[in-house]
Amino acid sequence: MVGRTPMVGRTPMVGRTPMVGRTPAVSLVPASPDADAVARDLAIDLGTANTLVYARGEGVVLAEPSVIAINERSGEVLAMGDEAWHMIGRTPEHVVAKRPLRKGAITDFEVTQRMVRLLLERVGVSRFNRPKVLICVPSAITAVERRAVTEAARRAGAADAQLIEQPLAAAIGANLPISEPVGNMVVDIGGGTSESALLSLGGVVALEAVRVGSFDIDSAIQAYVRREYGLAIGERTAEEIKWTIGSAASTPDEGRAEVKGRELMSGLPKTVVLTPVEIRRAIEEPVVAIVESVVQCLAQAPPELAQDLMAQGICLVGGGSLLRGLDARIAEDAGVPVVPVETPMECVVLGAGHCIESFEAMRVMFMEGRR
Numbered sequence: 001m002v003g004r005t006p007m008v009g010r011t012p013m014v015g016r017t018p019m020v021g022r023t024p025a026v027s028l029v030p031a032s033p034d035a036d037a038v039a040r041d042l043a044i045d046l047g048t049a050n051t052l053v054y055a056r057g058e059g060v061v062l063a064e065p066s067v068i069a070i071n072e073r074s075g076e077v078l079a080m081g082d083e084a085w086h087m088i089g090r091t092p093e094h095v096v097a098k099r100p101l102r103k104g105a106i107t108d109f110e111v112t113q114r115m116v117r118l119l120l121e122r123v124g125v126s127r128f129n130r131p132k133v134l135i136c137v138p139s140a141i142t143a144v145e146r147r148a149v150t151e152a153a154r155r156a157g158a159a160d161a162q163l164i165e166q167p168l169a170a171a172i173g174a175n176l177p178i179s180e181p182v183g184n185m186v187v188d189i190g191g192g193t194s195e196s197a198l199l200s201l202g203g204v205v206a207l208e209a210v211r212v213g214s215f216d217i218d219s220a221i222q223a224y225v226r227r228e229y230g231l232a233i234g235e236r237t238a239e240e241i242k243w244t245i246g247s248a249a250s251t252p253d254e255g256r257a258e259v260k261g262r263e264l265m266s267g268l269p270k271t272v273v274l275t276p277v278e279i280r281r282a283i284e285e286p287v288v289a290i291v292e293s294v295v296q297c298l299a300q301a302p303p304e305l306a307q308d309l310m311a312q313g314i315c316l317v318g319g320g321s322l323l324r325g326l327d328a329r330i331a332e333d334a335g336v337p338v339v340p341v342e343t344p345m346e347c348v349v350l351g352a353g354h355c356i357e358s359f360e361a362m363r364v365m366f367m368e369g370r371r
């Protein structure tokens with residue numbers, strides 16, 4: 001009879017049925033509202049135009065404009081992201097909607113730090129939940145800027161803040177065989193910057209970064225409409241013109257755009273009709289600057305790697321690369337085929353996200369790990 005004790009006070013384990021319709025009598029109460037939240041490691045693409053956040057095991061959890069609205073009298077942050085973007089050009093005098101990373105540099109550390117803090121709050125980072133954070137930065141970033149970004153993330157609650165170069169992240173996101181001894185080229189055209197990088201064996205072999213991007217195309221459109229038609233338009237209207245009829249080379253079925261603005265002379269609303277041809281002319285200067293920087297990067301390529309590129313092609317990423325005809329223009333001027341990627345605006349954050357899925361193994365790719 002050894003071991004065959006009657007099951008006094010015990011229920012048999014066999015036939016454990018789900019407790020349908022029953023609530024357990026005892027349940028665990030977390031020590032604090034946040035204590036049950038496991039820190040989710042994060043990858044952040046702090047772009048000049050858009051900020052994207054990828055949470056480990058989840059994917060992209062936030063994608064919003066890199067804009068912050070501040071009350072300059074009190075220093076209070078009123079809004080960030082989508083909400084702040086809607087305020088651009090519509091704020092009273094003491095409220096400013098800023099793009100703190102506009103030219104790809106940390107020009108305003110205070111504001112950048114507030115933005116990072118808000119961003120981390122938005123995705124659930126708190127005192128109880130301190131994730132490891134991997135931030136994508138331009139390759140050309142200075143040592144001072146590098147420290148500023150990691151410091152901002154640490155102060156905002158990150159347990160560990162590491163940096164990865166944007167072109168490297170983009171190449172990983174585009175599934176390029178970057179660890180092989182084969183040349184791959186990535187061109188990332190963002191709002192304020194355009195970066196071309198030639199990669200091989202997991203490193204950047206040649207780099208050409210210019211502080212010219214898709215924002216400069218908007219500005220060129222704004223300036224043209226003002227000069228030619230005496231009409232003032234906002235930067236958001238200029239951006240819409242770029243999306244609807246902007247192009248870097250002629251394309252079939254080109255339509256016109258009707259644009260409303262304020263006439264400079266009279267101060268009254270006025271409508272004009274713009275053609276794709278005149279917009280193409282108006283944006284030629286920034287387009288040439290972008291294409292030129294790609295060509296400059298290629299010119300630095302050692303012969304073997306240049307050969308590889310003829311076969312592999314150039315990967316175009318970033319929102320700026322979506323300008324119609326820009327791919328054709330780059331392919332023609334660089335003499336190298338251009339290959340499209342599936343998600344040009346998410347490529348960088350997806351690549352960094354891939355790195356945080358195996359944080360320790362991918363440490364060699366981080367800026368610190370490479371020194």
Ligand code: ADP
Pocket residue numbers: 046047048049050051189190191192193214215239242243317318319320321322323324345
């Ligand atoms: P960043 O990495 O600097 O934040 P993004 O890669 O997010 O920049 O690209 C943002 C830029 O892409 C904006 O200036 C936006 O106007 C431009 N853009 C987005 N979609 C298009 C499009 N379809 N055609 C032309 N430009 C576009």
Ligand code: MG
Pocket residue numbers: 045047048188190318348
């Ligand atoms: Mg970017």
